[in-house]
Amino acid sequence: MGYSRYKYEDLKKLCNVAFQRFGFSKVDRETITDVLLLSDLFGIESHGVQRLVRYHKGIKSGMMKVHAEMEIVHETPVSAVIDAHQGMGQVVGKRSMEMAIKKAKNLGMGMVVVRNSNHYGIAGYYARMAAQEGLLGMSMTNSEAIQVPTFGKAAMMGSNPIAIAMPAEPYPFLLDMSTTVVTRGKLEIYNKRAEALPLGWALDSKGADSSDAKDVLYNIQNKLGGGIVPLGGSSEEFGGHKGYGLGVSVELFTAILSGGLTANYTHMNNVGGTCHWFFAVDYGIFGDKKVIEAGMSKYLQELRDSDKAEGQDRIYTHGEKEIEAYNDRLANGILVNENTLEEIRNMCNYLDLSVNDYLKEI
Amino acid sequence: MGYSRYKYEDLKKLCNVAFQRFGFSKVDRETITDVLLLSDLFGIESHGVQRLVRYHKGIKSGMMKVHAEMEIVHETPVSAVIDAHQGMGQVVGKRSMEMAIKKAKNLGMGMVVVRNSNHYGIAGYYARMAAQEGLLGMSMTNSEAIQVPTFGKAAMMGSNPIAIAMPAEPYPFLLDMSTTVVTRGKLEIYNKRAEALPLGWALDSKGADSSDAKDVLYNIQNKLGGGIVPLGGSSEEFGGHKGYGLGVSVELFTAILSGGLTANYTHMNNVGGTCHWFFAVDYGIFGDKKVIEAGMSKYLQELRDSDKAEGQDRIYTHGEKEIEAYNDRLANGILVNENTLEEIRNMCNYLDLSVNDYLKEI
Numbered sequence: 001m002g003y004s005r006y007k008y009e010d011l012k013k014l015c016n017v018a019f020q021r022f023g024f025s026k027v028d029r030e031t032i033t034d035v036l037l038l039s040d041l042f043g044i045e046s047h048g049v050q051r052l053v054r055y056h057k058g059i060k061s062g063m064m065k066v067h068a069e070m071e072i073v074h075e076t077p078v079s080a081v082i083d084a085h086q087g088m089g090q091v092v093g094k095r096s097m098e099m100a101i102k103k104a105k106n107l108g109m110g111m112v113v114v115r116n117s118n119h120y121g122i123a124g125y126y127a128r129m130a131a132q133e134g135l136l137g138m139s140m141t142n143s144e145a146i147q148v149p150t151f152g153k154a155a156m157m158g159s160n161p162i163a164i165a166m167p168a169e170p171y172p173f174l175l176d177m178s179t180t181v182v183t184r185g186k187l188e189i190y191n192k193r194a195e196a197l198p199l200g201w202a203l204d205s206k207g208a209d210s211s212d213a214k215d216v217l218y219n220i221q222n223k224l225g226g227g228i229v230p231l232g233g234s235s236e237e238f239g240g241h242k243g244y245g246l247g248v249s250v251e252l253f254t255a256i257l258s259g260g261l262t263a264n265y266t267h268m269n270n271v272g273g274t275c276h277w278f279f280a281v282d283y284g285i286f287g288d289k290k291v292i293e294a295g296m297s298k299y300l301q302e303l304r305d306s307d308k309a310e311g312q313d314r315i316y317t318h319g320e321k322e323i324e325a326y327n328d329r330l331a332n333g334i335l336v337n338e339n340t341l342e343e344i345r346n347m348c349n350y351l352d353l354s355v356n357d358y359l360k361e362i
Numbered sequence: 363m364g365y366s367r368y369k370y371e372d373l374k375k376l377c378n379v380a381f382q383r384f385g386f387s388k389v390d391r392e393t394i395t396d397v398l399l400l401s402d403l404f405g406i407e408s409h410g411v412q413r414l415v416r417y418h419k420g421i422k423s424g425m426m427k428v429h430a431e432m433e434i435v436h437e438t439p440v441s442a443v444i445d446a447h448q449g450m451g452q453v454v455g456k457r458s459m460e461m462a463i464k465k466a467k468n469l470g471m472g473m474v475v476v477r478n479s480n481h482y483g484i485a486g487y488y489a490r491m492a493a494q495e496g497l498l499g500m501s502m503t504n505s506e507a508i509q510v511p512t513f514g515k516a517a518m519m520g521s522n523p524i525a526i527a528m529p530a531e532p533y534p535f536l537l538d539m540s541t542t543v544v545t546r547g548k549l550e551i552y553n554k555r556a557e558a559l560p561l562g563w564a565l566d567s568k569g570a571d572s573s574d575a576k577d578v579l580y581n582i583q584n585k586l587g588g589g590i591v592p593l594g595g596s597s598e599e600f601g602g603h604k605g606y607g608l609g610v611s612v613e614l615f616t617a618i619l620s621g622g623l624t625a626n627y628t629h630m631n632n633v634g635g636t637c638h639w640f641f642a643v644d645y646g647i648f649g650d651k652k653v654i655e656a657g658m659s660k661y662l663q664e665l666r667d668s669d670k671a672e673g674q675d676r677i678y679t680h681g682e683k684e685i686e687a688y689n690d691r692l693a694n695g696i697l698v699n700e701n702t703l704e705e706i707r708n709m710c711n712y713l714d715l716s717v718n719d720y721l722k723e724i
Contacts, residue, residue: 078471152677164607177604242539249526292621307569309513312513316512
């Protein structure tokens with residue numbers, strides 16, 4: 001898979017015009033573009049412009065509704081429940097986190113849950129929104145069922161990421177992790193490269209270890225059994241039941257609290273049904289914010305400075321790799337692989353756009 | 363290691379009288395006993411009466427202050443910061459979760475953080491308190507540094523458990539998991555049995571895989587390097603950076619928000635310094651509570667009923683094993699191993715108590 005680099009501003013223009021052709025309003029297309037491109041800037045290719053074509057398919061099929069109006073089903077001063085009415089995850093996601101942030105600024109905490117939505121991109125985007133407002137931010141989402149419970153063989157949970165962001169210097173803390181051992185995107189990369197998966201990542205349709213990415217992905221898509229194992233592996237020996245428990249917890253916070261669909265019912269009959277959770281905490285309710293931030297900065301620095309294992313020369317804190325990728329991509333361009341570019345080219349032809357008018361390889 | 367069974371009521375009497383001799387008031391000794399014995403009833407031996415002797419040592423050394431008065435340092439309608447002034451973790455823990463519950467009943471959410479405390483037993487006890495009041499409950503605590511960050515060799519985080527409890531039928535959901543691949547208690551069991559650890563649990567003082575439980579435990583206690591690896595393992599291949607991120611997040615919620623000590627500074631100079639986090643959510647803010655509970659019950663049942671991997675005949679949901687152990691121990695007695703009994707016997711001699719007046723093997 002070859003990669004080329006393209007300017008952030010050029011990709012931004014292309015995304016905006018594509019989402020305009022899909023029918024999105026100016027504010028909505030800017031939101032979706034911003035979420036997608038932050039992922040590419042962070043070096044998380046699986047959730048970046050690679051998704052453009054999938055979103056196009058979802059919109060054409062009617063699974064993703066361009067003109068959906070999100071509805072506030074319940075609201076209290078500290079909480080809200082939103083029905084996204086099958087709108088785009090990014091649009092409802094950003095607005096829901098804004099609600100959570102506003103509530104947190106008023107009363108210290110705000111928790112907003114969303115049902116009946118679609119893929120919302122990287123969970124870290126929403127957690128980071130809160131951190132940029134000087135709050136502690138969290139977000140979770142369920143997704144298409146890919147995660148198999150311990151001792152099971154059917155995918156019953158999504159990749160179910162948990163994101164947590166907290167201001168700190170010189171880098172904020174930004175954890176954004178699936179509760180599976182690896183993401184589906186990782187399997188897709190192994191599949192494209194026709195490489196064998198390490199044993200301990202995925203299960204075949206009988207629930208046994210599998211190294212066959214193509215087979216596992218096919219089975220997930222067609223709900224034939226198997227899938228990806230929880231963080232900690234497929235048995236209890238290395239704590240697989242813990243990853244499984246986190247996966248269930250994400251379903252609780254997103255789908256159960258919102259009255260939406262758990263992963264085992266999403267993505268059926270052309271309904272995505274994805275559910276999200278957004279939480280903001282104004283840590284000023286616990287004391288002087290500058291003192292708390294300084295405490296976080298100090299601890300993160302101590303982690304980075306702590307003794308390295310033999311053969312290692314660096315310990316990262318979460319969000320640090322993303323910041324480095326961000327600076328690199330802004331300066332030197334975003335990496336787009338040739339398959340993705342070809343898909344985007346085909347989509348643009350369909351939309352009567354010329355990719356070459358927007359993108360020039362750096 | 364031989365085990366004998368003793369009646370719950372008998373152990374309860376013995377614990378109460380021992381904590382009375384230590385100087386605790388009636389209400390405090392009942393709290394500590396209740397937390398310890400729930401752990402034994404749940405089959406979590408490492409956090410049960412086995413801790414009696416350790417607590418005795420902590421009290422004798424002055425690390426645990428019997429007559430400490432917890433102090434509310436900050437308070438808002440949805441939050442509080444508590445300084446435990448080196449009191450017992452169970453005493454401050456129960457009272458702090460009661461505060462969080464009261465705030466949640468008033469405004470939908472309550473979050474209470476505690477600094478300068480000591481070991482508080484199983485995190486699940488406090489999450490379960492909220493669930494028993496019809497709320498979603500969570501708790502976290504840091505602990506003595508035993509967890510090594512990815513690519514590191516120094517323990518910088520505790521076992522840092524996360525507990526989440528949610529009412530459901532016929533069993534509540536109760537996740538109580540360390541963010542390490544295994545707990546220190548597990549290493550202690552391997553050490554007592556003189557068995558080799560599975561590779562992938564622990565690191566030696568150079569940060570390399572170790573199967574030597576005795577050496578790892580010695581190094582942890584003497585802060586010589588090495589320790590237990592995060593959930594997901596010591597490398598990024600199986601997601602060790604995710605467990606590490608959860609471990610750091612627990613330090614954020616417990617130590618950073620409370621202005622207390624992170625794990626790398628606790629348990630020094632005869633100060634425990636443990637920090638806790640308690641969170642209760644009245645999910646009535648998201649809709650009809652009965653409907654939400656029914657949604658959780660249905661999903662948990664679907665998990666248990668989902669297809670089993672070949673060679674497996676049962677899928678558990680979190681808290682189910684504990685309920686089964688609880689029913690067994692209440693009916694047939696609590697299992698106490700002979701080493702623990704010998705330690706308790708010695709402690710009782712010191713306290714001028716006769717174990718035989720309290721405990722009779724069933």
